[in-house]
Amino acid sequence: MSDRLLSTLIVDDDFMIAKLHGNFVDSQKGYKLAGTAHSFYEAIECMDKVQPDLILLDIYLPDRSGIELLHTIRTQNRRCDVIVITAAKELEIVENGFRFGIIDFLIKPFDLTQLQASLNKYIKFKCRLSVSSQIDQETVDDLKKLRISESGPAVNPKGIDTRTLEKIKNCMMNAKSSLSADQIAKLAGVSLSTTRTYLSHLVEERVLIEEQKYGTVGRPLRLYRSTN
Numbered sequence: 497m498s499d500r501l502l503s504t505l506i507v508d509d510d511f512m513i514a515k516l517h518g519n520f521v522d523s524q525k526g527y528k529l530a531g532t533a534h535s536f537y538e539a540i541e542c543m544d545k546v547q548p549d550l551i552l553l554d555i556y557l558p559d560r561s562g563i564e565l566l567h568t569i570r571t572q573n574r575r576c577d578v579i580v581i582t583a584a585k586e587l588e589i590v591e592n593g594f595r596f597g598i599i600d601f602l603i604k605p606f607d608l609t610q611l612q613a614s615l616n617k618y619i620k621f622k623c624r625l626s627v628s629s630q631i632d633q634e635t636v637d638d639l640k641k642l643r644i645s646e647s648g649p650a651v652n653p654k655g656i657d658t659r660t661l662e663k664i665k666n667c668m669m670n671a672k673s674s675l676s677a678d679q680i681a682k683l684a685g686v687s688l689s690t691t692r693t694y695l696s697h698l699v700e701e702r703v704l705i706e707e708q709k710y711g712t713v714g715r716p717l718r719l720y721r722s723t724n
Contacts, residue, residue, distance in 0.1 A: 503530040505548040507532075511534065518532050536559045550576060552578075552581050553582075570596050579601075582602075587690045600618075660684075664684050664686065674707055695720055
């Protein structure tokens with residue numbers, strides 16, 4: 497890669513966080529801050545003006561979600577990469593982020609050294625691309641190692657995030673009686689759809705037992721309890 501600095505756009509609804517991350521990126525060797533945006537539509541305008549190489553993207557935006565922005569970037573074939581930086585921990589968000597080709601996923605709060613490690617890997621990735629006149633398997637393997645930072649969320653081969661799994665398991669271990677999926681979701685601070693996915697996994701792994709409670713009308717209520 498030439499001496500051209502990597503143009504970076506910060507997209508975060510929190511003005512202080514956007515400023516902090518912007519100043520940090522601007523201080524890193526090989527990078528320059530292209531601008532900051534605090535909403536979906538402001539980000540689109542900024543991208544049209546500065547054509548960034550990299551976007552640091554928050555998920556929670558005031559008008560539309562960061563995942564929608566990521567989808568727009570991909571459908572419009574914009575030539576930029578994305579690092580998601582967010583407090584969102586739902587499995588669907590993690591899955592959608594990687595499905596749309598993000599290069600890293602950092603969960604707030606995090607140490608700036610984690611962001612620095614991600615930026616360092618990205619610039620090495622871009623440098624490796626620029627010096628590779630011919631692509632062979634060794635080159636591809638090197639690029640794959642640099643594509644995703646080790647700081648991303650741990651997900652097992654079934655797509656189960658270990659931290660979310662532990663939250664739900666802890667709720668069940670501390671429960672004094674059987675709980676519904678809705679009750680577990682509220683206790684764990686996880687969306688209901690995600691909770692149901694994890695409960696099915698835990699039942700399959702025989703960590704939980706699923707019971708059915710029949711009422712006078714309607715469908716039976718599914719309840720869950722620990723096998724221990």
